[in-house]
Amino acid sequence: MPVTEKRLADTIRVLAMDAVQAANSGHPGMPMGMADVATVLFKDYLKFDPADPQWADRDRFVLSAGHGSMLIYALLHLTGYAEPTMQDIANFRQVDSPCAGHPENFLLPGVEATTGPLGQGLAMAVGMAMAERHLNANFGDELVDHRTWVIAGDGCLMEGVNHEAIGLAGHLGLGRLNVLWDDNKITIDGAVSMSSSEDVLARYAATGWHVTACDGHDPADVRRAMDEAVADPRPSLIACRTHIGHGSPNMAGSHKVHGAPLGAAEIAETRKALDWDLPPFELPEDVKAAWLEIGQRGKAPRAQWQDRLASHSSKVEFERRMKGELPAGFSLKSYLDGLIAEPKKVATRKASEMEPHPVQGPEGRLQPRRLFRPLCLLWHSRIRHGGGDERHGAARGRDPLWRHLPHLLRLCAQRDPHVGAAAAARHLCADA
Ligand SMILES: Cc1ncc(C[n+]2csc(CCOP(=O)(O)OP(=O)(O)O)c2C)c(N)n1
Ligand SMILES: [Mg+2]
Secondary structure, eight states: OOHHHHHHHHHHHHHHHHHHHHHHOOOOHHHHHHHHHHIIIIIIIIOOTTTOOTTTTTEEEESSGGHHHHHHHHHHHHHHHHSSOOOHHHHHTTOOOSSOOOTTTTTTTTTOOOOOOOHHHHHHHHHHHHHHHHHHHHHTTTTTTOOOOEEEEEHHHHSSSHHHHHHHHHHHHHEEEEEEEEEOOOEEEEEEGTTTOOOHHHHHHHEEEEEEEEEOOOOOHHHHHHHHHHHHHHHHHHHEETTTTOTTTTTTGGGTTTTSSSOHHHHHHHHHHTOOSSSSOOOHHHHHHHHHHHHHHTHHHHHHHHHHTTTOHHHHHHHHHHHHHOTTTTTHOOOOHHHHHSSOOOOHHHHHHHHHTTTTTEEEOOOOHHHTTHHHHHHHHHHHHOOOOOOHHHHHOOOHHTHHHHHHHHHHHHHHTTTTTHHHHHTTTOOO
């Protein structure tokens, strides 16, 4: 008998509640609530291949609600990524486990963005969706044809950084950005209605987004909403109506499952309700096999993509960009000389103006004020995505001091306007 979607999702629920219980800390409610939506996403929509987490044309999946980290750890493990292992999951939140309390991109391949500060992942996903369109404008659909999927909670949507980033996404028409909102109407200390009566869908619609809603525990309805989102040329927000801690008979729907273990008694009740009798961190063979099969879905598309790349006229340039390598003959000194030649001092605000437009290509320019505050997240995520132009490469390839070079130059120039940025640059670039 085929494993049902509910059973696939219950696997995530059980892993999340058991890992949080073992650590005696963490957030079981969100992974349990979004398990059905995430199952549909990974089973039928997300383009990924666990055998190659760096595949350039993979869809990007960003868990903006980073407190629900057990959701992504369960998904990566179940679909066949080399890490995390089941032992890593059993060691959730322990010092040597890559399964940190909140996901870190440098600990696990498959974690596209470090998240935890609410709203941050969503803003970074906007940067990734911009990077995708920028690369697509340069290399075409054959090489660049992927989407950015986000799971965000009520808290992510409240944060100021979210307002700024979604405004830009709507303005640019980033239609390959799809946000799955865990619309559970609960946050850390009670109902959302205690502090907000905002019509979130209306706000997104007002910034040029496509918005829709679904029952987040009904896979068919989730698919209907995702199909709508994929078909719409605008960025999409799907309000997934869910119960936090879904599956727990006595605690679902309560803020008490937001950030605390369910406790041994409620875990036993939940196991009974889900008809799950195996001990923690042991999975039924049929469930394991069904999840691994889902992880194989991207194998053939990746092989086809690699064939296309192998015979593509821009292969060398594409690979250079994705590796973040500098173009042959690129001189950091000349680049910096260009930056500071005119005007004499380059303010960070001014530097942001030099960012190439994501859709029009290098000749277009962004309006600097529009982007000033979420700029760090947008730039960082474009580096995380890969394939930026030489300035992203220059920032990535150098040691940490070099990343801050434009800011250091500006500070030097401000401190001593007579010397100016040029002299500071000469000093700093002596070995460039
Ligand atoms: C910027 C920021 N402020 C506060 C927190 C602390 N915090 C973590 S989760 C959370 C509540 C989030 O509520 P929601 O997104 O609805 O998550 P849910 O309770 O539904 O899992 C808060 C306040 C944080 N992580 N980041
Ligand atoms: Mg919530």
